[in-house]
Amino acid sequence: MRVAIVGATGVVGQELVKLLQERSFPLTSLTLYASPRSAGRKVAFGDRTLTVQALPREGDLAADLVFSSAGGGLSRAQAWDWAGGGAVVVDNTSAWRMDERCPLVIPEINGEAALGHRGIVANPNCSTIVALMALAPLHRRFGLTRATIATYQAVSGAGASGIDELERQTRTLLAGEAITPEKFRHPIAFNLFSHDSAVGNDGYNVEERKILLESRKILGEPDLKISATCIRVPVFRAHSEAIHAEFARLVSPDEAREVLAAAPGVTLIDEREENTFPMPLTASGKDDILVGRIREDVSNPGGIALFVSGDQIRKGAALNAVQVGESLVKREAAVLPPVS
Amino acid sequence: MRVAIVGATGVVGQELVKLLQERSFPLTSLTLYASPRSAGRKVAFGDRTLTVQALPREGDLAADLVFSSAGGGLSRAQAWDWAGGGAVVVDNTSAWRMDERCPLVIPEINGEAALGHRGIVANPNCSTIVALMALAPLHRRFGLTRATIATYQAVSGAGASGIDELERQTRTLLAGEAITPEKFRHPIAFNLFSHDSAVGNDGYNVEERKILLESRKILGEPDLKISATCIRVPVFRAHSEAIHAEFARLVSPDEAREVLAAAPGVTLIDEREENTFPMPLTASGKDDILVGRIREDVSNPGGIALFVSGDQIRKGAALNAVQVGESLVKREAAVLPPVS
Numbered sequence: 001m002r003v004a005i006v007g008a009t010g011v012v013g014q015e016l017v018k019l020l021q022e023r024s025f026p027l028t029s030l031t032l033y034a035s036p037r038s039a040g041r042k043v044a045f046g047d048r049t050l051t052v053q054a055l056p057r058e059g060d061l062a063a064d065l066v067f068s069s070a071g072g073g074l075s076r077a078q079a080w081d082w083a084g085g086g087a088v089v090v091d092n093t094s095a096w097r098m099d100e101r102c103p104l105v106i107p108e109i110n111g112e113a114a115l116g117h118r119g120i121v122a123n124p125n126c127s128t129i130v131a132l133m134a135l136a137p138l139h140r141r142f143g144l145t146r147a148t149i150a151t152y153q154a155v156s157g158a159g160a161s162g163i164d165e166l167e168r169q170t171r172t173l174l175a176g177e178a179i180t181p182e183k184f185r186h187p188i189a190f191n192l193f194s195h196d197s198a199v200g201n202d203g204y205n206v207e208e209r210k211i212l213l214e215s216r217k218i219l220g221e222p223d224l225k226i227s228a229t230c231i232r233v234p235v236f237r238a239h240s241e242a243i244h245a246e247f248a249r250l251v252s253p254d255e256a257r258e259v260l261a262a263a264p265g266v267t268l269i270d271e272r273e274e275n276t277f278p279m280p281l282t283a284s285g286k287d288d289i290l291v292g293r294i295r296e297d298v299s300n301p302g303g304i305a306l307f308v309s310g311d312q313i314r315k316g317a318a319l320n321a322v323q324v325g326e327s328l329v330k331r332e333a334a335v336l337p338p339v340s
Numbered sequence: 341m342r343v344a345i346v347g348a349t350g351v352v353g354q355e356l357v358k359l360l361q362e363r364s365f366p367l368t369s370l371t372l373y374a375s376p377r378s379a380g381r382k383v384a385f386g387d388r389t390l391t392v393q394a395l396p397r398e399g400d401l402a403a404d405l406v407f408s409s410a411g412g413g414l415s416r417a418q419a420w421d422w423a424g425g426g427a428v429v430v431d432n433t434s435a436w437r438m439d440e441r442c443p444l445v446i447p448e449i450n451g452e453a454a455l456g457h458r459g460i461v462a463n464p465n466c467s468t469i470v471a472l473m474a475l476a477p478l479h480r481r482f483g484l485t486r487a488t489i490a491t492y493q494a495v496s497g498a499g500a501s502g503i504d505e506l507e508r509q510t511r512t513l514l515a516g517e518a519i520t521p522e523k524f525r526h527p528i529a530f531n532l533f534s535h536d537s538a539v540g541n542d543g544y545n546v547e548e549r550k551i552l553l554e555s556r557k558i559l560g561e562p563d564l565k566i567s568a569t570c571i572r573v574p575v576f577r578a579h580s581e582a583i584h585a586e587f588a589r590l591v592s593p594d595e596a597r598e599v600l601a602a603a604p605g606v607t608l609i610d611e612r613e614e615n616t617f618p619m620p621l622t623a624s625g626k627d628d629i630l631v632g633r634i635r636e637d638v639s640n641p642g643g644i645a646l647f648v649s650g651d652q653i654r655k656g657a658a659l660n661a662v663q664v665g666e667s668l669v670k671r672e673a674a675v676l677p678p679v680s
Contacts, residue, residue, distance in 0.1 A: 147639065148584040150569075150582035166530075167514070170510060170514065174507070174511055186621070190574065190621075192573060192619065192620060194617040202635060203593065203635025203645075204635060205615075212638065226638075227639035227645055231582065233492070234573075234574050235574070236530050240532060242569035253543065273539075274525075275538070280532060292534075294543065297488070299565035300486065305543075305567055307569060307571075
C-alpha cells in the first residue's frame with residue numbers, strides 16, 4: 001500500500017504522519033507532498049527521515065491511498081487526477097463532501113458507505129464529526145428529529161496560522177500592547193466571535209450549513225432539522241458543542257447514557273459531584289469524543305441536552321481520515337479500480 | 341439620599357462607585373463598606389477621597405439606599421438589618437432573588453415591580469439579565485414559549501480572583517510552565533468548562549437553574565420553558581449567549597429585528613457582510629446588551645436564533661443595580677418606609 005499525503009506540513013498533515021506511525025498503518029511507502037515553499041523539509045517517520053516533495057501540478061501520485069488536506073481549491077482542481085491512477089483519495093477538505101459521487105464517511109457511523117467510492121471519499125467537517133459521534137448513536141436508537149447546537153471552536157480549525165494568532169495576540173495583550181488581527185477579522189485573545197466563514201442570506205454561516213447538510217448526508221436523513229450557532233473561542237485545540245436534541249419518541253437521560261456508554265469512539269465524562277465534564281483540555285490528544293452533561297431538556301421533556309468535546313485535529317480530521325483508510329485496507333477496497 | 345455600598349472593593353463594588361459618579365447619581369453621602377481586611381483603603385470619588393469602612397456586624401447603615409454585592413451569605417444574614425432603618429437594599433447577590441417579598445428587577449423589563457419592595461430589591465443573575473434583555477421585548481410582542489441557551493461566560497462572573505486566575509494561568513502556560521488551578525477546579529487558560537456551580541439531581545447546575553427560575557419570576561410566566569447550558573470561557577469580561585427561541589406565534593427575523601432595534605438597552609450588531617456580530621470585546625464597558633445573528637431557526641421555522649453579548653459587571657450587575665436605584669429615586673419610592 002503506497003500512501004501519499006498532500007498538505008503534509010499543515011496541522012492536519014502533521015497529525016496524519018503521526019497517526020500513520022502510531023497506528024502502524026500497513027504502508028509500503030509514504031510520500032509527503034506540500035507546496036514548493038515547503039519542499040525539502042525533513043519529517044521523521046519512525047526511524048526514517050522523509051523529505052517533503054513539491055506537489056506535481058497535474059497527474060496521479062503513483063499511490064494507492066492519498067490523504068488530502070491542502071485546501072479545498074487544490075482538491076477541487078486535482079483530486080480526480082490523484083484518483084486517476086487507481087488510488088483512493090481520502091479528502092479532508094470541503095471540496096467534495098456534498099458531491100453525490102463521493103461518500104461522506106465517519107467510520108463508526110456509516111463506514112460501509114466508503115466502499116461505494118469512485119475514487120474519492122470525503123472526510124466531514126470537524127464540527128460535524130464532533131456532533132455526530134454523540135448524535136448518531138442516539139439517532140439510530142431513538143430517531144433524531146431536531147437538534148440545536150452551539151459550538152465552542154478552537155483556533156486549530158483555522159490551521160497553524162490560527163494557532164499562531166491566538167498565541168501571539170495573547171502574549172501581546174499580556175505585555176500591555178495593542179494587537180492587530182491578521183488571520184481572523186476580529187481579535188481572538190480573551191475574546192470570541194461568530195465563526196469566520198461567510199454568512200448567507202438566511203443568516204447562517206458556511207460552518208453552520210456544513211453541520212446541517214453533512215449530517216443529513218451521513219445519517220441518510222434528508223429532512224433532519226439542525227440549527228447551529230458556530231462560535232470561535234480562544235482555545236488552541238478541540239471543539240466543544242452544547243446540544244439540545246429531540247427524538248421521534250420520548251427519551252430518558254438514562255436511556256441516552258446507556259446508548260452513549262456503548263457507542264464506539266465515545267467516552268462518557270459525566271461526574272456531577274466532581275463537576276467534571278468534557279473540556280477541550282481533556283479532549284485534546286484523545287481519539288474518543290468526550291460526552292457529558294447528559295440530562296433531560298427541561299424545556300422539552302423527553303428531549304436530551306448534552307455537552308461534547310472532541311479533538312478537532314484528531315477525530316475531527318486526521319484520525320477520521322486514517323480510520324477511513326484503515327477500513328478500505330481491511331476490506332481490500334482500496335486496491336479496486338475506481339468505478340467511474 | 342445617603343448611599344452605602346457593601347462590598348465596595350470587589351469587582352462589582354468598584355463598578356458601582358464608578359457608575360454612581362459617571363451617572364451623577366443624586367446622593368448626599370456615599371459610604372463604602374468592605375471586610376475588615378479592606379478597611380482603610382482609599383477610593384477616589386470625583387474630587388473626593390473616600391475611606392473604606394469595616395462593615396458593622398449588625399444594625400442598619402444609616403443610609404437611604406444600600407447597594408449590596410458582598411456575597412450571598414452576608415446578604416442572607418444582614419440585608420433585612422440594613423433595610424431596617426428605612427433604607428432600600430438593592431441586592432446583587434443570589435440571597436433574595438426567589439424570595440416572594442423581594443421584587444427581582446431589570447428596569448427596562450419590569451421596573452415597576454421595584455415599587456412593591458418591602459426593603460429589598462433583588463438584582464438578577466448576570467446571565468439572566470443578558471438573556472432577558474433580548475428575550476423580554478420579543479416575549480412581550482410574540483409570547484415566548486421556549487428557549488434553549490448556551491452561554492459563554494467570562495471569568496469576571498467569579499470576581500477578582502477569577503480574573504486573576506485567568507491572567508496568571510495564561511502567563512504561566514505561555515512561559516512553558518505547569519499551572520495549578522486555585523479559584524476554579526479546572527484550568528481556565530485556553531480551556532473552557534461547565535459552569536463552576538453545583539450540579540443537581542436533574543443534571544442542571546445552579547447557574548442554569550437561576551436563568552430558568554429568575555426568568556419566570558421577572559417575566560411573570562411561571563410555566564416558561566428554558567434549558568440553559570452554562571459554560572465558563574477564557575474571556576475576562578462580558579458574557580455571551582447563543583439562544584434559540586420559540587413563540588406562541590410564528591415570528592419572522594424581520595419582525596424580531598424590528599422589535600429588538602426599538603428595545604431600550606439593546607444595540608443591534610448584525611453586520612452579515614462584514615461578519616461582525618456581538619463579541620465580549622465590544623460589549624465590555626458598554627451599557628447596552630449587544631444582539632445579533634438574528635435569523636430564522638432552520639430547525640423550527642417561525643422560531644428565532646440569535647447571539648448576545650453583554651458586560652457582565654456593568655448591565656449584568658452594577659449598572660442594573662444603579663438603574664434600580666435611579667428608578668426608586670425618580671419615583672420617590674426610596675424614601676417611603678418599608679411596607680412590612
